[in-house]
């Protein structure tokens with residue numbers, strides 16, 4: 001597992017997965033939680049799209065729910 005880079009490329013991938021996620025906290029401007037850390041809002045677990053994400057695969061991430069649990073390390 002590697003630390004995720006906060007890049008425009010990763011952000012663009014992220015919005016395709018976190019964007020439509022039913023658990024996503026509705027805070028404007030928040031995304032790329034695996035790199036930037038958890039949401040400022042409390043997260044209710046209703047499913048997580050992270051395991052299908054290309055960033056997840058590229059960095060060998062595990063678990064998901066980065067919006068709740070914080071950045072991958």
Ligand code: SF4
Nearest residue numbers: 018021048049050067
């Ligand atoms: S980190 Fe996972 S649970 Fe949170 S919004 Fe993104 S896909 Fe959904």
Ligand code: SF4
Nearest residue numbers: 014017034050053055
């Ligand atoms: S692993 Fe999750 S938080 Fe990270 S870029 Fe993909 S969808 Fe976004």
